[in-house]
Amino acid sequence: MTDSLLIQAIVKRLEQADFEVLPSPFSVASVPFEFTKALRGKSERALDLVLLIDTSTGRFGDTDSQRVRERIEALSQALDVTGSRYVVTVIVAGAVLASGDTEALTALCRVLTVRSASLTTAAEPIDAAARRALEDAIRVLLPLRMEDFGDEVEPEDGSVLKELREALPPNCDPQLVKDVLAASSQGSAAVTRALGRRLANVLAPEPPK
Incomplete structure (x- = not known):
């Protein structure tokens, strides 16, 4: 099944930020886990594990908040068993999860939400504003980038x-x-x-x- 444009766009941006897509399913403590997409950081991001949940398509039960929470709880337990130091981030693409399940997840991992994005059919942001909006939603996973202002140029208000x-x-x-x-x-x-x-x-x- 083809991933949604939103999932494709998020994956593209994370790959540009030195993340790589893991095979599906992937195993932890000999237990297989399957998510819409899972990515692992490289280099300085080597301890980052990112899980993408697509609430619009419902693959792997992603439209069911409780099932999502149970799968991530199981993964967290498996990581604990192996003594893993992975920092887990869950990106919810589409509708937000039920508040109670979101609160339960935040005790286990970082939770980011990307409700929508203005994209082309090639899963690219349609313009600079759309790119900034997408990047802002996952900013914590991206390298810090600031405009290189010359001495004669003043920074924009609010930057x-x-x-x-x-x-x-x-x-x-x-x-x-x-x-x-x-x-x-x-x-x-x-x-x-x-x-x-x-x-x-x-x-x-x-x-x-």
């Missing part, structure tokens, strides 16, 4: 970059801020390297005159 700059003390090194923000989309290791380079430049002794 994360503007809020960050306003929260920093006025005497904060502007080059350090710029370097760290530029590296943030590449992960924590890149941020650490950027900090190290800037500190080395600042602390380097001046050449003799």
Whole structure:
């Protein structure tokens, strides 16, 4: 059965963020589990396990909130048995689950909801606004990206970059801020390297005159 456009779009975006689709079913503690889609992170996201629930098609009982909760509870128990350190995120695509079941799931994992998205027939956002809306819904799973403003350009009102700059003390090194923000989309290791380079430049002794 073909996945819905919404599921396809979410999977595409997660794959771009260094996630890979797991085979279906996949096994934990010799117990098979089957979800609409399951993805595992790579590199710095290696401990992230993402499960997609499609409440619009109802595959694997996805329209039944109780069945969804029971399957994820069983997976959580299997992960505990193996001593796994996976951080589980459930993305509910379509209608939200019943409130009681959603609350029960939040005790076990992170729960995100993507109710809809404006997509082309190729499961791509129709425009920049649609792309931002989709990414905002799953932002916690994506690399941190901030616009690289030049010195002469002011950040847009309400942007994360503007809020960050306003929260920093006025005497904060502007080059350090710029370097760290530029590296943030590449992960924590890149941020650490950027900090190290800037500190080395600042602390380097001046050449003799």
